[in-house]
Amino acid sequence: MERDEVRKRLQTALEKLVRDDAYLLANNLGERCIAARLAMYLQREFPEHAVDAEYNRAGDIPKRLGLPQDCANYRNEHGESLVVPDVIVHRRGPEGPNILVLEVKKTSNPAPRDCDRARIHAFRAQYGYEFAALIECETRLGREPAAGVAEWLG
Secondary structure (H helix, E strand, O other): OOHHHHHHHHHHHHHHHHHHOHHHHHOOOOHHHHHHHHHHHHHHHOOOOEEEEOOOEEOOEEOOOOOOHHHOOEEOOOOOEEOOOOEEEEOOOOOOOEEEEEEEEEOOOOOOOHHHHHHHHHHHHHHOOOEEEEEEEEOOOOOOOEEEEEEEEO
16 A cells, blocks of 8 residues: 555544544543544545554464563563554454554653654564554643644654
8 A cells, every 4th residue: 555545544534533532632531542533533544454453463472572671561461561552454364464553642641752663663673564653642731632643654
């Protein structure tokens, strides 16, 4: 899939998120909630693919990335570090293709973005995603709700 087409579809989904779900942004709801709504809008833009939130498998095994332990965003019941992307556009199964992986962050989240950037780079390198983006959502009190691409890869 061409870069410009993927970016256009992502931008359309982000615009729908802001237009139809500004309440979530204005009231600083959780990143998972915002990511799930974005996934819903992306599914409309990518009807020929699966769009999943927090999809944590590569085939039948949990996804792991070659990142420092502090960049894992999930631990299993055994305490092992795993990586769960916020939203992906793909075809399920080992054949793929893996089109787009997203990390979603709220501006009200003070955590540095270094690990998020490292994750999107690693998902491209290790799982063959054609494109990756860090999405930033304006959720600070008194600010106009917004969502946009803070970093694009591919």
